[in-house]
Amino acid sequence: MLHFLPPALRGLIATLLMVLNTLFWVPILLAFTVVKLVLPFRQVRLLLDPVLLFIAESWISCNSGWMDLTQKTEWDVQGVDGLDPHSWYMVNSNHQSWVDILVLQYHLNRRIPLLKFFLKAQLIWVPVIGVAWWALDFPFMRRHSEEFLKKHPEMRGKDQETTRKACAKFALIPTSVMNFLEGTRFTPAKHAKQNSPYQHLLKPKAGGMALALDAMGEKFQSILDVTIVYPDGIPTFGHFLRGNLRRVVVRVRSLPVPKHLLGGNYSGDPAFREAFSQWVQQLWRDKDAQITALLEESAAATTLPPARG
Numbered sequence: 001m002l003h004f005l006p007p008a009l010r011g012l013i014a015t016l017l018m019v020l021n022t023l024f025w026v027p028i029l030l031a032f033t034v035v036k037l038v039l040p041f042r043q044v045r046l047l048l049d050p051v052l053l054f055i056a057e058s059w060i061s062c063n064s065g066w067m068d069l070t071q072k073t074e075w076d077v078q079g080v081d082g083l084d085p086h087s088w089y090m091v092n093s094n095h096q097s098w099v100d101i102l103v104l105q106y107h108l109n110r111r112i113p114l115l116k117f118f119l120k121a122q123l124i125w126v127p128v129i130g131v132a133w134w135a136l137d138f139p140f141m142r143r144h145s146e147e148f149l150k151k152h153p154e155m156r157g158k159d160q161e162t163t164r165k166a167c168a169k170f171a172l173i174p175t176s177v178m179n180f181l182e183g184t185r186f187t188p189a190k191h192a193k194q195n196s197p198y199q200h201l202l203k204p205k206a207g208g209m210a211l212a213l214d215a216m217g218e219k220f221q222s223i224l225d226v227t228i229v230y231p232d233g234i235p236t237f238g239h240f241l242r243g244n245l246r247r248v249v250v251r252v253r254s255l256p257v258p259k260h261l262l263g264g265n266y267s268g269d270p271a272f273r274e275a276f277s278q279w280v281q282q283l284w285r286d287k288d289a290q291i292t293a294l295l296e297e298s299a300a301a302t303t304l305p306p307a308r309g
Contacts, residue, residue: 003072003243010070011242017066018241025059026132033135042172049173053114056136060109067106073245075107076298079252083111086174088219090212090257091115093226094201094287095180096234099245103228104178107250112224113174118163118208139166163208167215176224177216179209181280186234198284200291206280210266210273217262225253225283227290231298249294255283 002010029052036048067073083089089112093104104115114136121140124130134140141163170177181204184190196203213220229249239245258279264272 001068002070007242007244011238014066014070014241014243017069018063021059021062021066022128022132025055025062026128029055029059029132029135046172052136053173056114056132057110060105060114063102064106064109067102070241071243071245074247075250076247077107077250077252079254080107080111080250083108083224083254084221085110085112087113087221088170088174088216089113089176089222089224090209090216090220091176091178091224091226092181092209092283093178094186094228094291095182095184096186096228096230097240098185098237099230099235099240100180100228102240103248103250104226107252108176113176115176115178116166116170117178117180118166137166137169139163163211164215167212171216171219177212177220179212181205181209181284183208198288200295201284201288204280204284206273206277207266209280210261210264210276213257213262214264214266217257220257223255223257225255225287227251227253227287227294229291229294229298231295231302247298249298251290251294 002013005013032048032051032055036045036052091104091108091112093100101117108115116136117133117138119133119138119140124134124140126133167177182202183205184202186200186202190202194203227250229251230245231247231249235245261272261276261279264276266273266276
């Protein structure tokens with residue numbers, strides 16, 4: 001509706017609407033969270049968690065509303081029909097930009113349960129939203145280098161324990177556990193530094209997914225493998241807010257949970273860790289090939305002459 005406005009003005013309006021939407025819903029969310037903290041009983045949690053999730057989903061729906069108002073994006077989406085908002089899912093996606101999160105929420109909100117992300121511990125300090133993530137039981141992880149762990153061995157295994165505690169909460173009501181296997185956003189510099197064997201992806205980190213499947217594997221209806229492609233180049237968040245995101249391709253594959261990879265000890269069993277890593281690497285090879293094909297299809301579509309009537 002506001003597509004005719006100059007990009008800078010669209011960006012200003014989108015930013016204002018995003019901030020106002022957040023400032024409206026987060027205080028409501030926190031009010032119910034206080035009740036849950038004061039009364040930390042399982043029955044209270046079972047009553048209040050659906051309310052908190054409804055508030056979060058409403059917040060996301062309003063975000064989708066201002067996106068429709070300020071964006072003129074051409075969406076090419078397949079695989080989101082027939083999903084169950086009352087089941088459990090493990091969701092995996094490639095990761096290129098902060099825009100990925102809004103893309104995922106735009107197309108999956110209320111089609112599946114609320115996406116729960118494993119976040120870096122520093123993100124709890126993001127104004128307003130960090131508190132909201134905490135209120136919604138998003139787990140905050142402290143990633144340490146191997147050098148740090150050698151100096152502080154007592155910290156080894158802390159993230160695994162955080163994952164197990166989070167998954168215990170997730171098992172109470174339908175949840176979508178979101179995992180960016182790459183662990184960080186793709187950039188050409190990171191790709192080169194890793195010497196990644198994939199053309200469009202960083203090397204996958206399988207540990208988080210292995211822990212989640214170990215803790216909740218029997219709960220998950222399926223694994224949703226999401227591939228996001230930006231045919232016109234990876235957008236920055238500012239680029240997105242200004243309404244310059246022209247085309248987005250999203251493919252969602254529903255994969256069975258690999259039963260042979262449930263119940264293993266990823267950290268303590270080298271054979272199991274190798275089997276799990278091989279499964280993840282095949283998943284990543286398939287995704288890399290899919291991204292190549294989607295980019296080629298998009299490029300071909302833009303060079304075709306217009307059809308004659």
